[in-house]
Amino acid sequence: EVQLVESGGGLVQPGGYLKLSCVASGFSFSDSAMHWVRLASGKGLEWVGRIRTKSNGYATGYGASVRGRFSIFRDDSANTVYLQMNSLKAEDTAVYYCTRLPSDSSAYSDHWGQGTLVTVSS
Amino acid sequence: QSALTQSASVSGSPGQSITFSCTGTSGDIGGFNYVSWYQHHPGKAPKLIIFDVSDRPSGVSNRFSGSKSGNTASLTISGLQAEDEAIYYCSSYTDSNTWLFGGGTKVTVL
Numbered sequence: 001e002v003q004l005v006e007s008g009g010g011l012v013q014p015g016g017y018l019k020l021s022c023v024a025s026g027f028s029f030s031d032s033a034m035h036w037v038r039l040a041s042g043k044g045l046e047w048v049g050r051i052r053t054k055s056n057g058y059a060t061g062y063g064a065s066v067r068g069r070f071s072i073f074r075d076d077s078a079n080t081v082y083l084q085m086n087s088l089k090a091e092d093t094a095v096y097y098c099t100r101l102p103s104d105s106s107a108y109s110d111h112w113g114q115g116t117l118v119t120v121s122s
Numbered sequence: 123q124s125a126l127t128q129s130a131s132v133s134g135s136p137g138q139s140i141t142f143s144c145t146g147t148s149g150d151i152g153g154f155n156y157v158s159w160y161q162h163h164p165g166k167a168p169k170l171i172i173f174d175v176s177d178r179p180s181g182v183s184n185r186f187s188g189s190k191s192g193n194t195a196s197l198t199i200s201g202l203q204a205e206d207e208a209i210y211y212c213s214s215y216t217d218s219n220t221w222l223f224g225g226g227t228k229v230t231v232l
Contacts, residue, residue, distance in 0.1 A: 035221070044125060044225035045160070045168070045211050061219055097167065107156035107215040108173040115167065 002026040002111045004098050009116030012088055016120070020083040022098030022113055030054065030076040033101040035109055036083045038094035038118075048096070051081060053104045066092075088120045126151065126212055128224035135232045139200040142227045144212030145193060150222055152193035156215035159188055159197050162226070163208045171210075172197060199229070207231045 008020040022034070033056075036048040049062040051072045060072050066085075074081045081098055095117050099109030127145040134140040144151065144159075151157055159172040170179055172188035175195065185200045195214070199206055212224040 037223075044128075045162075045213070045223040046125075047213075047221040047223060050221075063220060106173075107154070107221075108158035108170060108213070109160075110170050110173070110179060112167040112169070 002100065004100060004111060004113035006096065006098050006113045006116040009096065009118045011119045011121065013122050014088060014090060014120055016088050017084070017086045018088065018118060020085070020096055020098075020116055020118070022081045022083075024079045024081070024098075024100065027100070029079040031103070033104045033106070034072075034074065034081040035099045035101065036072060036081075037097045037099055037109070037112075038092075039097070039115070040091070040094040043094075046094075048083065050101075056104055085118070088118075090120050092118065093120045094118060124222075126214060126222050126224035128210075128212060128227045130225070131228040131230065133230040133232055134199075134202045136202055136204065138202050139198060140202060140229065141196050141198040142210070142229075144195045144197070144214075144224045146195075146214055146222065147193055149218070150193075150214040150216040151190065151195050153217055154215050155190070157188065157190055157195040158213045159186075159195075160211045160213065161206075161208045162211060168211065202231055204231050 003025045052059045069087045071084045095115040097115045100111045157175045160168040162168040175190045176188045209226045
């Protein structure tokens, strides 16, 4: 069974930083691209970014609102993908989900974690 | 890039069919057959129900179907059931090598 478990969320002040983790199990993690997606209260889903596999150079991409502040990296030996969030703003407050793409060339997420809540507030 | 455009809400009675749309541009929906749809019951993880415009993952009811015409994708739920009450999000790959989501459509079963 595919499982994705996020952790690391919490309360952080504006301008601060936070690192989220997502531990994967039940599939060949190293063969899957991974996304981060967020959901702010009262708003719709927002794509945060993606990391591809080793065979595609661990290439990353980011949404416009987080580009330059957030970065994604992965540790295939630990079946874990990370989201490093710097220079946090109030508008980054959201539930953050990690998702799996079934292959590195897929364009959809077939499994989602339960999410971890990030609150940016003074 | 702006979010894809979805109607805010739609409702129907049990057994009815409903269709709602997701509008983008030639740089996203219109340029690729990479539209997906997700069902979200608040407090739970979103669930994939349609990928690559019209394909259904195994285990998803055939009451859900997807299509696309030009820059607009659509999701149809036939034989509406109480458990279908949820928020539905569309998503598309874009020519900037990014993804966009819609604002979500809240489906209410009367």
